[in-house]
Amino acid sequence: MSLTFTHETLPQRVVFAAHEMRERLPAEVARLGSRPMVISTRDDVLPGAAHFREVVMHVPADVAGRARGAAAAEDVDVLVSVGGGSATGLAKAVALTTGLPIVAVPTTYAGSEATDVWGMTENGHKTTGSDRRVLPRTVVYDPSLTLTLPVDLSVASGLNALAHCVDSMWAPRADPINQALAVEGVRALSGGLPAIVRQPQDLHGRELTLYGAHLAAVAFASAGSGLHHKICHVLGGMFGLPHAQTHAVVLPYVMELNARGVPDRLADAFGPGGLARLRAEVGAPRALRDHGFREQDIPAAVEAILPVVPAGNPVPVTAGNLTALLRRAWAGEEPR
Structure with missing residues (x-):
């Protein structure tokens, strides 16, 4: 029986290192831009950067709209998501319409950071899709961030x-x-x-x-x-x-x-x-x-x-x- 298939691998840089997020992240962000906006409920990431803290499960469309507005107001050129799938998903919602690159720092095992799948919820209906614009360019995995x-x-x-x-x-x-x-x-x-x-x-x-x-x-x-x-x-x-x-x-x-x-x-x-x-x-x-x-x-x-x-x-x-x-x-x- 012959083996026949077509496979496509998504392009992405992965950095995996325990206890090194704070040392590695600035350089990874600088590879993609100079005016980052952090999407996270955490306040200890990239001091001085613009920050959007309204992270909500299932990415409500109105929250995505506010995040896009914040990114435009701050004239950011790179997004940094730090958190679980909700933070990554919100960054993707912004990237979907702006094309801004994402550096993702996962703190859970959600996996959204390694996919080009996006999702948003409005009026009780969740819409999902695939788009290369939402695939994070770089993922920084620091297992120590999951200890909490x-x-x-x-x-x-x-x-x-x-x-x-x-x-x-x-x-x-x-x-x-x-x-x-x-x-x-x-x-x-x-x-x-x-x-x-x-x-x-x-x-x-x-x-x-x-x-x-x-x-x-x-x-x-x-x-x-x-x-x-x-x-x-x-x-x-x-x-x-x-x-x-x-x-x-x-x-x-x-x-x-x-x-x-x-x-x-x-x-x-x-x-x-x-x-x-x-x-x-x-x-x-x-x-x-x-x-x-x-x-x-x-x-x-x-x-x-x-x-x-x-x-x-x-x-x-x-x-x-x-x-x-x-x-x-x-x-x-x-x-x-």
Whole structure:
């Protein structure tokens, strides 16, 4: 059987060094511009630079508008996002219309910094798309910045990264290269997350998880959004559910639905006991109802998800099996 595929790698500079963000960041910013605007709730980044602090989950369109206005008023020529996916996402929203380059400094395992995917929410609807203008030119990974991320948020964020890996196995542009990255990402995350739970201040677990999150995001950027992400984008945009926790809850039910499409190498990467063992070991979020999703919201969610289901999903998605998936995720039933 011949191997035939087309793969595209996104151009990006990556700097990975613990305890060196403050030393490395000024030089990385200077490579791209001289008038930076920091998008972050942190006040200890690039003293003297313009600063936009209104960072909100799911990037509301009105907040994006204010950030663009601030960038224009300050005549900035480079954006610096420091934080989780919300900070990166807001920088992307500004870059989408201005073309300004981004230097991203992640403090969670969200992975948005390694993709050209943008998203904004308006009137309860989350719109997403891909555009090379929003891909950060440089990412500065400093695992020590994640040491203050609480264990429960670390787990949710890391499982969100794991979802990037899983979706990359059957997303619209899945190919052997992004699948290989995804499998290695699963191995790293499956080792790093339990280490964080056992010893939250041990840097090794943080390094391994951040490395895995980057691999996951690179795979996802190449492969595109699969069923899992289509479901979670609807749930986040329509019902305001927290991003990482929603991904963490929904993932095992999507794998349950797509069980026949899970390749052996992905199952092996999870190690003994698979995803179920990992979720138990790290105390993963269990039920959507714990995060604000109501049972009566399920029909509206199904109606919104069905039109965006990717054509290449391993199993046909119907109103019936999608309703069952969301009801099980809402209740937190044990995945099969």
